[in-house]
Amino acid sequence: MPEQFDDSIAPRGPDAREVFCYTGRPPDLGATVRSSRHPSDHPVADFLLILITAIAVGSLYALIALGYTMVYGILKFINFAHSDIFVLGAWTSLTASVCVITWMKLDTQNPPLWLAPVVLLSAMVVCGGVAYIVERLAYKPLRKSPRLNVLITAIGVSLLLQNVGQLPGFTVASKDGRTLATVPFGPSPARMPSLLPDVALTTIPFVHTEPGDVPPTVNLIDVFIFVSAMVLMFALQYLVYHTKLGAAMRAVSFNTETAALMGVPVDRVMSFTFVTGAVLAAAAGFLYSLKYPGLNQPAHEIWVLLGLKAFVAAVVGGIGNVRGAVLGGFLIALIEFMGMFLFSKYLDPLLGTNMGTNLRDVYVFSVLIIVLLVKPSGLLGSPVREKV
């Protein structure tokens, strides 16, 4: 989870003090993190800091939420296993970057710039393939079954993917003992090599800094994440609204039988939707591993919660609605970080506790419950009338 773990490989102990890290950069990279509030801070600075992190994390949520939304719109069920594709994307990027660095004998401190797109592409291919296989084997036979059965199967697939990722990794060695490839899956955390230079772009204005502090900045990585996510979302928008395949997808989401009657290859459209969603999730995983290189083990609850929050984003925005997913992603990230900040600043001193940052999941789920009770179709969704 973004702010909650540091980059060291050692997993965090249960009593580690959570630190609300403004910069998004982990503490051990030399930045002195201020864990107390300076009274002379400008409120605009607070808001800017929160906004920057929320935009980066919100792009990730939006990319994952798009997968949920597309699958729900076309196949009419919630694919619980989608967040595990996201985890798979992150770990596949790790595997790919480790393998390529080993093959090409690249410098791990200064990798070439072409490495990042190659890793992203390989992660997309692997995740798309896995999603295709899962859809063919587990979901396609259940297309005519009651939704409850598909839901249970989706949970099964989700757990399968999580726990298969826990199986210990292996190393492929060549005949003379050189390691050819390492697949570093397994039950322990791993560290992603940094693929982008860690460059600070601008300094955030109005922030009070002590002498000797590193001022909080906007990093290249954050901007890269946001820009890549935007590019992918615009590509999806183009696909769905301006191509024939997109028209086919929209037709199938309206009414599957009529679309089949009109000559739309419904099977292929459904598989394609699945694969597209998985590709977006893989991209989100890659971007996540760029920003938070210390990857926890695949069945760690951090990933489950990330995926759940992305699902909440999809629901809040209006499930089935592509623009809603994007809106929901950014909104949920904003709510999460604003909630953490406001609770830490105002309610924690009142209650004498230190739990503002730990309750981040509670804020998101409360928003989910409120939205589901007040407007179940989501912000941008249209109410579905249930036909008897």
Next chain:
Amino acid sequence: MSALTDLIPARRPPLLTSLTHGVALPVVYAIAIATLAQFAIGPALGEYWASVGVQVGIAVMLAVSLNIVNGFTGQFSIGHAGFFAIGAYVGAGISYYSALLIWGDPATLPHGAPLMWEGSPSGLFGAGDWIMVAGALLGGCVSAVFGYIVGLPSLRLRGDYLAIVTLGFGEIVRVLLQQTRPQVFEAQELRELAGADLFIPPLGGATGFSGIPKYATLWWVWFFVFFVVLFAYRVKLSSTGRALLSIREDEIASRAMGVNITKYKVRAFVLAAGLAGIAGALYAHSGNVLQPRDAGFQRSFECIIYVVLGGLGSISGAALAAVALSIMTEALRGPEPILENWPILVGLAIAGTIAAGVLRAIKNRGWRITFVLAMTPLSFLALGLASKLFNEVTGVNLAAYRMVVYALLLIVVMLARPNGLFGLTEIWEYFGPIRGPKPGSGNDDSRLAAEPPAPAPPAETQPSTPPTPPAPPTLPPGDAAP
């Protein structure tokens, strides 16, 4: 007159009546079963398998309680571990802190003879036993209150959303439990805690709640298991159960027939949560350290797979699946205990096969299910052997990957047999007669075959000619000849 009296059922034997009416006889049965488990089966099993028996009992309670929501009502709740953890923490807190306040040291609390763990026995039951029971009942009540809170939004939430909300509830419980204060080990310190401090209770936080004395013996666990299963069975047969089953079948149709959907859905959640809370409190007293991750998704998923595998809606199916999967966990963990006891397993399988053969000879009902049940000890054996082979070939211990096995099992069950192993039928329905009217009771359709069919009423627009009654069927002349 004789036809009327045939409609009145004969007097049922007390055994069957007590399953649906009364409290006294069930208490007797529960005491009998619990005593059998504790004093006959327990020592035969040995210490290790007796503790497995306790966990099996808790799993059965969890499965049967989840069955009320998932099976009877058709809702999809995947946050069941949240209720379990609430009951566990409440029970543990009451037990531990009251012992601390009143007696000073929870470990030296007197508890009774239905006891296989160490301790200071005092007669048949001791103070410790009653504190645990009080903790269990109170834990169940607190869980039921949370079940009410979770059940209330269920009116607006359809299947997928309810699943997510209940999952979120489980996670919220886990996160909130992680924020609790550290456990208090000194009585003086406990007395000094002021009222406002207790807003965030001292339940151990992320490090867990430890030091709970082990009062949950086979006796207590299986005593409660009997009541939980009986309760679920009575719910199924009652009008509440009928309403729940109708909601499962077709919610809109049952609402059209006047069933108050919200009331019954909330009731299902309350009942399920209460029973899970009792299970949790007993789990807390079975020697485990309580941790917030007990409210997490992994335990919820185990409950789900018990219910789905056993059959959504079948109490005995869920219970059997819980027993089988709990034992399977042990089989996967270290195959030695299973493989060492292979004579017992093979003996059970042979006895079961003989029983199936006898049933087939007697009445041809229920022998298939007996045979399938007889094969399960052999399947445990096979699983133990496979696990051992796997361990020797690859060096990987299968027990760590039991979640992979569970996940695969779930997917295979959903693809091959979506209703689970039993569906809505209980296991005893396989052994009884196929229900139908008694032959002489006049309650069957024989009346309809004797009279000629009634003449159809004339249509309004046609000219009114009286319809001729059809001639009674006569044999064709050819058949009369010898």
